[in-house]
Amino acid sequence: MNTSDKQTNPQIRPFWPPVVAGFALGLVLLLTFVLSGHGLGASGAATDLVAGVGLQVAPEAIKANSYLGPMVADGSPMGSWLSWEIVGVAIGALAGAFMAGRFRVQLDGARSVGTPKRLITTLAGGFLSGFGARIAGGCTSSMGLAGAAALGVSAFVFLALFFATGLIVSRLVKGV
Amino acid sequence: MFPLNDNGMVSGLLCGILFGYVLENAGFGSPVKLSAQFKLTDWAVFKVMFTAIVVAAIGLWLMRLGGMLKPDSIAVPQAALASAAVGGALVGAGFAVGGYCPGTSVAGLFSGRLDALVFVVGVVLGTIGFAVFYGAALKSLKAAWLIAEGDTFTDAYAIPEPVMLGILGLALIAVFNFGSWFERRGSGTITAQQAVEGAR
Numbered sequence: 559m560n561t562s563d564k565q566t567n568p569q570i571r572p573f574w575p576p577v578v579a580g581f582a583l584g585l586v587l588l589l590t591f592v593l594s595g596h597g598l599g600a601s602g603a604a605t606d607l608v609a610g611v612g613l614q615v616a617p618e619a620i621k622a623n624s625y626l627g628p629m630v631a632d633g634s635p636m637g638s639w640l641s642w643e644i645v646g647v648a649i650g651a652l653a654g655a656f657m658a659g660r661f662r663v664q665l666d667g668a669r670s671v672g673t674p675k676r677l678i679t680t681l682a683g684g685f686l687s688g689f690g691a692r693i694a695g696g697c698t699s700s701m702g703l704a705g706a707a708a709l710g711v712s713a714f715v716f717l718a719l720f721f722a723t724g725l726i727v728s729r730l731v732k733g734v
Numbered sequence: 735m736f737p738l739n740d741n742g743m744v745s746g747l748l749c750g751i752l753f754g755y756v757l758e759n760a761g762f763g764s765p766v767k768l769s770a771q772f773k774l775t776d777w778a779v780f781k782v783m784f785t786a787i788v789v790a791a792i793g794l795w796l797m798r799l800g801g802m803l804k805p806d807s808i809a810v811p812q813a814a815l816a817s818a819a820v821g822g823a824l825v826g827a828g829f830a831v832g833g834y835c836p837g838t839s840v841a842g843l844f845s846g847r848l849d850a851l852v853f854v855v856g857v858v859l860g861t862i863g864f865a866v867f868y869g870a871a872l873k874s875l876k877a878a879w880l881i882a883e884g885d886t887f888t889d890a891y892a893i894p895e896p897v898m899l900g901i902l903g904l905a906l907i908a909v910f911n912f913g914s915w916f917e918r919r920g921s922g923t924i925t926a927q928q929a930v931e932g933a934r
Contacts, residue, residue, distance in 0.1 A: 573929075576777070580782040580786045580789070582759075583760070583785070585790075604857045648750075652845070658758075666847045668932075669932060669933060679832055683853055684855060686856075694817055694824075697836045699753075703783055709895065710886055711887055719819045719826060723826035727830035731830065734766055
């Protein structure tokens with residue numbers, strides 16, 4: 559691997575311009591609505607995973623939980639549309655990265671803020687994101703993107719607060 | 735007549751593969767590229783999101799006009815504005831601190847980023863944390879500031895759909911102009927080369 563700062567690696571293909579990526583994402587979102595009746599998602603797959611694995615490991619605790627209990631009333635949510643969609647996201651991202659020479663195993667941010675701090679910021683960020691997504695009932699994908707395309711009022715409230723808080727917090731904490 | 739309401743494995747995999755492929759190609763597997771949005775130096779996140787929102791919204795509207803899509807057949811998030819605000823703020827904070835959101839962390843992980851794996855673990859722990867603390871307080875937050883009239887701008891505030899689409903179109907133009915202006919003032923957008931090399 560080349561270590562020079564300035565040298566460009568012809569194997570690494572550029573990202574799509576935002577207007578191209580945005581148009582493609584819009585068409586994928588439209589296809590998703592047309593096929594499934596709802597939009598794209600992400601954080602809900604974590605809920606399905608927690609409920610599904612939890613049902614195997616600690617079934618009584620999961621059934622008794624007031625949030626997860628109702629979700630497992632009709633059996634395990636593993637194998638839901640959303641859990642397959644997330645498997646698809648993994649495959650699609652892997653294909654995209656490999657085909658464009660952009661796959662590289664690394665702990666991104668370790669060099670800029672140090673490995674211990676990066677592990678803490680990414681874990682804390684994930685926790686906030688997972689907790690927040692359950693409060694909102696969705697994350698950037700389902701609330702911010704799909705909800706806004708469906709002209710949902712709550713989606714725009716979500717996006718406004720997402721942006722405002724992100725702006726402020728990124729000035730207080732250097733996470734990457 | 736659409737939607738097909740197909741919630742099977744093939745439908746999920748197909749939509750997911752396309753979603754993941756586009757996310758990665760947009761540069762959204764990179765926490766450097768993603769967090770540059772909040773540093774205001776790279777506006778790709780909002781440019782891509784707003785373009786996608788407008789394209790999909792216009793597509794849904796045209797399909798309904800053409801009688802290809804059943805009216806009121808598309809899922810809209812409930813207009814529970816307090817929980818949307820608090821949740822949006824937390825996801826935004828998590829994005830600023832961790833460099834990802836739940837979907838992009840999967841794209842990051844599968845472009846080789848181990849920090850994204852830790853973020854995914856965080857998302858799972860946050861989900862467990864929510865389930866553990868789910869009680870009267872969180873329930874009342876979810877029920878607060880709820881618009882009873884409906885979930886869309888058309889139902890809640892009687893704003894006709896074409897007007898909303900026009901406003902969104904103007905917002906899209908604003909995001910591109912405003913964003914590009916910031917990008918020219920800053921240190922430049924994050925290239926694929928820089929993203930693959932990682933944060934420095």
